[in-house]
Amino acid sequence: MAFTRKPQVYSSSINEVTIGVGEKAVTFGGSNIMPLYTFDAPAKNKVAIGVEITDSGVDRTLPGIAAYYEGAETISEIAARAAEMPGADFVVLALNGADPNGDNRPVEECVEIAKQVADAIDVPLAIVGARNVEKDTALFTAISEALQGKNVLFVSAREEDYKTIAASAVMAYSNKISAESAVDINLAKQLNVLLSQMGIKPESYVMNVGAAAAGYGYDYVASTLDRVKDAALAQNDVMLQMPIITPVSQEAWAVKEAIVTEEDYPDWGDRETRGVDMEVCTAAAVIAGGSDAVILRHPQSVATISGLIADLM
Amino acid sequence: MGKFVIIGERIHCISPIIKKAMEEMNPDPIIKRAKDQIAAGATYIDVNIGPAEKNGPELMKWAVQTIQEACDNVPLALDTANRAAIEAGISVYNRSKGKPIVNSADAGDRIENVDLAAANDAIVIALCSKAGVPADNDERMTYCQELLERGMNAGMDPEDMWFDPLFLVIKGMQDKQMDVLDFVGQLSDMGLNSTGGLSNVSNGTPKHIRPILDSATVAMAMCKGLTSAIMNPCDTRLVETIKAADIIKNNFLYADSFLEL
Numbered sequence: 156m157a158f159t160r161k162p163q164v165y166s167s168s169i170n171e172v173t174i175g176v177g178e179k180a181v182t183f184g185g186s187n188i189m190p191l192y193t194f195d196a197p198a199k200n201k202v203a204i205g206v207e208i209t210d211s212g213v214d215r216t217l218p219g220i221a222a223y224y225e226g227a228e229t230i231s232e233i234a235a236r237a238a239e240m241p242g243a244d245f246v247v248l249a250l251n252g253a254d255p256n257g258d259n260r261p262v263e264e265c266v267e268i269a270k271q272v273a274d275a276i277d278v279p280l281a282i283v284g285a286r287n288v289e290k291d292t293a294l295f296t297a298i299s300e301a302l303q304g305k306n307v308l309f310v311s312a313r314e315e316d317y318k319t320i321a322a323s324a325v326m327a328y329s330n331k332i333s334a335e336s337a338v339d340i341n342l343a344k345q346l347n348v349l350l351s352q353m354g355i356k357p358e359s360y361v362m363n364v365g366a367a368a369a370g371y372g373y374d375y376v377a378s379t380l381d382r383v384k385d386a387a388l389a390q391n392d393v394m395l396q397m398p399i400i401t402p403v404s405q406e407a408w409a410v411k412e413a414i415v416t417e418e419d420y421p422d423w424g425d426r427e428t429r430g431v432d433m434e435v436c437t438a439a440a441v442i443a444g445g446s447d448a449v450i451l452r453h454p455q456s457v458a459t460i461s462g463l464i465a466d467l468m
Numbered sequence: 469m470g471k472f473v474i475i476g477e478r479i480h481c482i483s484p485i486i487k488k489a490m491e492e493m494n495p496d497p498i499i500k501r502a503k504d505q506i507a508a509g510a511t512y513i514d515v516n517i518g519p520a521e522k523n524g525p526e527l528m529k530w531a532v533q534t535i536q537e538a539c540d541n542v543p544l545a546l547d548t549a550n551r552a553a554i555e556a557g558i559s560v561y562n563r564s565k566g567k568p569i570v571n572s573a574d575a576g577d578r579i580e581n582v583d584l585a586a587a588n589d590a591i592v593i594a595l596c597s598k599a600g601v602p603a604d605n606d607e608r609m610t611y612c613q614e615l616l617e618r619g620m621n622a623g624m625d626p627e628d629m630w631f632d633p634l635f636l637v638i639k640g641m642q643d644k645q646m647d648v649l650d651f652v653g654q655l656s657d658m659g660l661n662s663t664g665g666l667s668n669v670s671n672g673t674p675k676h677i678r679p680i681l682d683s684a685t686v687a688m689a690m691c692k693g694l695t696s697a698i699m700n701p702c703d704t705r706l707v708e709t710i711k712a713a714d715i716i717k718n719n720f721l722y723a724d725s726f727l728e729l
Binding site for chain 2: 341344347
């Protein structure tokens with residue numbers, strides 16, 4: 156009997172969320188197929204790649220990054236260079252220095268840096284906070300006001316601070332937010348329910364269901380992504396149809412494989428190569444699992460993953 | 469599996485308010501009752517116009533359009549013995565939120581309603597009975613097979629045939645309850661969808677007892693694989709039981725606010 160191909164196309168689809176303005180605005184989500192199953196139906200939007208820079212610039216101890224950003228000294232120059240990275244769709248400013256347990260950069264300074272970055276680029280901007288509830292609330296509120304009209308994405312609102320962040324970033328200044336639930340699928344859904352009960356529209360938020368580098372609990376991330384996509388598409392669960400953004404870089408570059416030096420671990424070889432490998436394999440895995448956007452750091456990772464997306468989508 | 473499908477039964481000509489509204493073609497009481505049921509958790513709304521021998525087609529068309537226009541094209545179950553009225557209802561039915569349900573066919577006089585559903589790309593509720601209550605599950609299964617064969621010969625997707633095991637009243641037929649539940653299990657094993665008039669089980673029991681018996685029955689039946697019920701969605705205990713059972717069956721992902729969804 157002849158094989159009859161039956162495309163697995165769902166009647167429900169992932170929401171579309173757009174960040175940025177103008178021609179270079181980027182839209183996440185929108186598809187009604189399993190991740191990368193473009194043989195069933197075309198993907199509505201390709202997976203987007205955000206390039207991460209921080210408030211203190213980039214990590215020039217890595218030769219590949221140092222070479223790419225050579226000559227870019229100010230935060231504006233660094234941001235502009237990141238925006239033109241081949242394969243990049245948007246720029247991500249991670250305010251690591253704002254952490255009260257670290258440099259504790261004041262909110263006003265962070266706002267100034269965010270403004271400079273936003274003015275230097277023509278692609279959309281995402282802001283990653285200090286991962287501190289009180290500081291992030293203050294940061295996101297102030298930056299949201301300063302960048303009103305830029306349609307910025309704030310990563311992330313959590314169970315502890317979603318109310319204030321959603322009220323300021325989305326309701327007051329029409330920006331976008333990401334709801335974070337560290338690999339807790341029930342919390343992921345609950346946060347979406349709470350945001351929707353606040354009156355936040357589906358086109359105004361994405362979710363970050365958590366990330367982990369390969370080998371560091373990635374199996375939990377994989378099962379979470381699978382269950383979310385199954386609920387969103389097969390079970391038409393509207394409270395899980397938000398696009399997913401995964402901050403890969405902060406996980407991939409924080410594990411031992413990406414940190415220890417070649418001097419200490421001569422058998423492991425070049426540190427930068429290891430870091431890129433961690434970043435690439437983690438990103439490829441979350442894309443296969445259903446992430447609609449990834450945040451990456453290294454130009455080589457961006458080149459590899461954008462090539463993968465171009466070939467498979 | 470998808471979520472349990474609640475078919476709201478409260479638009480029924482046996483209700484004096486609805487009967488009057490249908491006689492006068494007064495939309496307000498009917499729309500209100502549809503909206504109440506949707507807000508309470510109904511996916512489908514059953515529209516029972518009774519035998520409607522005189523003006524069946526006209527009345528069903530009016531009811532379908534009235535409810536769908538007022539309720540964002542909520543999907544409907546068209547419930548009458550008047551076949552012309554069902555066809556008339558389908559002719560004006562908006563499918564954007566789901567196929568119409570023909571309520572109902574059986575293996576006896578009403579088997580032609582299977583053909584009617586097939587011809588109109590509708591879902592059919594197929595009662596596993598011929599005349600009266602089947603004696604046992606063998607008899608139920610015989611009728612199920614007859615109906616299934618009829619539907620498949622007419623080109624129906626078996627998914628669109630929702631088999632009704634006939635829930636029986638506890639007061640008087642207590643010894644048959646587990647048979648009915650076991651039959652639901654047999655339908656489920658065959659990969660078939662099922663539904664039924666749930667409140668039959670508690671007929672004749674005191675008002676405060678009915679939600680308890682209905683809830684226990686639906687939970688036990690869902691465990692056996694029941695996929696839908698024709699019921700009162702405004703019964704909070706019953707709807708909460710179904711939502712909880714959907715969570716336990718992994719039909720719907722848990723979140724703390726699941727009862728509000």
